[in-house]
Amino acid sequence: MTVGHQPSAPAGPIIEARDVVLSFGETPALQGANLSVAAGEMVAIMGPSGSGKTTLLHCLAGILTPDAGEIHFAGRRIDTRGETERSALRRDRFGFVFQFGQLVPELTTEENIALPLLLGGTRRAAALKETAPWFRQLDLEGLQKRRSGELSGGQAQRVALARALIARPEILFADEPTGSLDSLTGEHVMDLLVTAARQHGTTVIVVTHEPRVAAYAGREVVVRDGKVTSFAAMPATP
Amino acid sequence: MSVPLTLLGLLEREPSHGYDLKRDYDAFFGRGKPLPFGQVYATLARLARDGKVVVGESEAGAGPDRKRYVITEQGATEFETWLGEPVEAEPHLQTVLFAKVVLALILGRDAGRYLDTQRAAHLQRMRELTEIKRAGSLVDALLADHGLFHLEADLRWIDLTTARLDALAEAVRS
Numbered sequence: 001m002t003v004g005h006q007p008s009a010p011a012g013p014i015i016e017a018r019d020v021v022l023s024f025g026e027t028p029a030l031q032g033a034n035l036s037v038a039a040g041e042m043v044a045i046m047g048p049s050g051s052g053k054t055t056l057l058h059c060l061a062g063i064l065t066p067d068a069g070e071i072h073f074a075g076r077r078i079d080t081r082g083e084t085e086r087s088a089l090r091r092d093r094f095g096f097v098f099q100f101g102q103l104v105p106e107l108t109t110e111e112n113i114a115l116p117l118l119l120g121g122t123r124r125a126a127a128l129k130e131t132a133p134w135f136r137q138l139d140l141e142g143l144q145k146r147r148s149g150e151l152s153g154g155q156a157q158r159v160a161l162a163r164a165l166i167a168r169p170e171i172l173f174a175d176e177p178t179g180s181l182d183s184l185t186g187e188h189v190m191d192l193l194v195t196a197a198r199q200h201g202t203t204v205i206v207v208t209h210e211p212r213v214a215a216y217a218g219r220e221v222v223v224r225d226g227k228v229t230s231f232a233a234m235p236a237t238p
Numbered sequence: 239m240s241v242p243l244t245l246l247g248l249l250e251r252e253p254s255h256g257y258d259l260k261r262d263y264d265a266f267f268g269r270g271k272p273l274p275f276g277q278v279y280a281t282l283a284r285l286a287r288d289g290k291v292v293v294g295e296s297e298a299g300a301g302p303d304r305k306r307y308v309i310t311e312q313g314a315t316e317f318e319t320w321l322g323e324p325v326e327a328e329p330h331l332q333t334v335l336f337a338k339v340v341l342a343l344i345l346g347r348d349a350g351r352y353l354d355t356q357r358a359a360h361l362q363r364m365r366e367l368t369e370i371k372r373a374g375s376l377v378d379a380l381l382a383d384h385g386l387f388h389l390e391a392d393l394r395w396i397d398l399t400t401a402r403l404d405a406l407a408e409a410v411r412s
Contacts, residue, residue: 049395211364215361215368218365231354
């Protein structure tokens with residue numbers, strides 16, 4: 001049984017938080033958080049509201065810089081790099097799906113999906129062409145020219161997912177990806193997310209308060225009081 | 239799962255042989271626990287004795303199972319009544335989970351550790367059901383969803399109880 005400590009990852013970690021500490025003013029958010037995620041793994045981060053789970057996700061993704069501790073990605077420390085370098089990392093090697101408001105309302109669906117490629121310097125025609133398979137894979141056919149205001153919640157979230165995955169990120173960070181969706185729509189989004197991630201070998205780190213979303217992951221960790229606890233299931237007695 | 243009422247339901251659809259009833263029961267309701275032939279025929283015999291089904295004449299053909307069973311008016315009425323009744327809304331008010339937590343607290347044991355272990359077991363089962371749902375048919379998904387929602391309800395209770403452990407410990411020891 002490994003309740004209360006971090007089990008070792010099956011392969012070398014692609015991303016790792018080591019003793020990460022971060023406070024917002026007087027309020028401690030992370031107090032020595034450790035998490036190691038192997039390449040291709042899908043890990044769910046759970047925990048009560050205010051426990052620090054989103055803060056941990058943001059530290060791992062280079063959005064926030066820890067006060068102490070280290071973040072390592074692909075064998076290199078990233079928390080000490082400058083904002084320009086971390087921004088390039090987020091654009092080129094990470095993908096993001098959040099709960100709300102991710103799409104640029106002025107852009108069409110296909111432009112939204114192509115955005116990471118356009119920002120990375122791909123020519124417009126080539127970038128838009130790259131979006132085609134994602135419309136098929138994420139059940140978005142026929143919505144190419146719509147703007148975000150003309151999409152349902154589930155459609156918008158699938159567009160966000162396509163945008164997060166189009167540049168073939170090594171890690172997909174998802175923060176409550178189904179939080180604004182009904183059960184059936186959320187399930188559809190998670191199903192597509194898992195299928196796409198497995199197909200492309202993408203590592204997924206998902207923050208969720210919903211056990212049914214966490215159940216799509218191969219492993220869960222719980223953040224409590226700014227620290228990470230991992231559990232390994234024991235065989236249950238009947 | 240009430241085997242007699244489920245068989246009555248299958249017979250309400252159409253008169254059937256015992257073999258067909260077993261096949262359909264196993265396909266929809268058996269899920270890893272198929273109904274033994276002995277239980278099928280014993281149940282049908284009781285239903286016949288109680289006037290809820292009647293047994294047709296033996297039909298010509300190979301094999302021993304050549305009798306067709308037909309639901310009676312009494313059987314159909316009983317089935318319809320059962321089908322329309324809600325299931326007890328709070329069947330698990332005092333579960334083993336609850337008993338273990340309270341006993342751990344009374345005895346000064348580590349209830350939090352037990353809840354963490356239970357939480358991991360619940361999520362492991364939810365992962366298995368999620369995979370079944372993703373790989374299986376819509377009927378598989380329906381059954382898996384029923385399990386998933388119940389496990390999720392337990393998990394929410396586990397999380398809430400974990401958050402309240404200190405107060406609960408005081409309450410049970412006072």
